[in-house]
Amino acid sequence: MNHNPVFLALDMPQLDAATALAKKVKGHVGGFKLGLEFFCAHGHHGVHEIAHLGLPIFLDLKLHDIPNTVAGAMHSLHVLEPSIVTVHASGGRAMMEDAKAAAGENTKVVAVTLLTSLDERDMARTGIDGSPHDQVMRLAELAESAGLDGIVCSGAEVGAVHKQWSDGYFVVPGLRPGGKASGDQKRVVTPRQARDDGASVLVVGRPISKAGDPVAAAREIEATL
Numbered sequence: 001m002n003h004n005p006v007f008l009a010l011d012m013p014q015l016d017a018a019t020a021l022a023k024k025v026k027g028h029v030g031g032f033k034l035g036l037e038f039f040c041a042h043g044h045h046g047v048h049e050i051a052h053l054g055l056p057i058f059l060d061l062k063l064h065d066i067p068n069t070v071a072g073a074m075h076s077l078h079v080l081e082p083s084i085v086t087v088h089a090s091g092g093r094a095m096m097e098d099a100k101a102a103a104g105e106n107t108k109v110v111a112v113t114l115l116t117s118l119d120e121r122d123m124a125r126t127g128i129d130g131s132p133h134d135q136v137m138r139l140a141e142l143a144e145s146a147g148l149d150g151i152v153c154s155g156a157e158v159g160a161v162h163k164q165w166s167d168g169y170f171v172v173p174g175l176r177p178g179g180k181a182s183g184d185q186k187r188v189v190t191p192r193q194a195r196d197d198g199a200s201v202l203v204v205g206r207p208i209s210k211a212g213d214p215v216a217a218a219r220e221i222e223a224t225l
């Protein structure tokens with residue numbers, strides 16, 4: 001049987017609630033993604049609690065600083081044995097090289113290219129010309145040349161990136177079972193489309209965590225894959 005590519009984003013500040021949700025859906029997802037909200041509230045202790053459930057842990061910390069600082073942060077994460085850690089590709093090539101060199105042997109380091117909450121207008125406001133597609137392709141090339149394992153991008157770009165970087169590891173958030181942009185997510189596709197286009201990991205948060213029945217929501221997504 002194929003492994004389940006869905007990582008559930010446990011974006012909540014309460015450790016009890018996150019652990020209870022993780023226990024409930026554990027049979028219908030392939031791993032847990034712990035991001036800034038969870039990590040800032042519970043740090044290493046919280047990560048250990050979720051790791052006890054036995055599924056891979058993705059630390060979505062989106063590190064972005066000078067190379068020496070990011071390398072130091074990576075060293076400090078060794079003890080948690082994460083399967084995946086994120087850095088921002090816009091931190092530059094040297095930062096990504098040092099992040100990868102400092103990561104644990106079994107940790108994949110992937111670079112966030114352009115957040116799925118941003119579109120072309122948002123890019124222009126931050127002084128970046130061109131389309132999300134062009135920006136993702138440019139940063140994917142930089143991440144590959146820096147020796148990273150892969151990138152984070154939206155499902156709208158993953159097919160094109162996969163063609164250019166065939167053995168890359170591609171993390172895709174911004175997934176909605178209905179395929180429609182909602183709330184803060186602007187570049188959205190369905191989990192099935194992202195998987196068919198070459199995503200290695202499907203990140204799903206609120207469509208499961210905010211569902212009336214999170215287990216049913218996770219099962220429904222699993223059934224589409």
Ligand SMILES: O=c1ccn([C@@H]2O[C@H](COP(=O)(O)O)[C@@H](O)[C@H]2O)c(=O)[nH]1
Binds near residue numbers: 011115116203
């Ligand atoms: O470009 C990015 C990078 C990371 N994320 C993270 O993924 C989840 C998505 O949660 P939903 O509730 O399914 O929208 C969240 O933890 C983000 O921090 C992203 O959305 N886009």
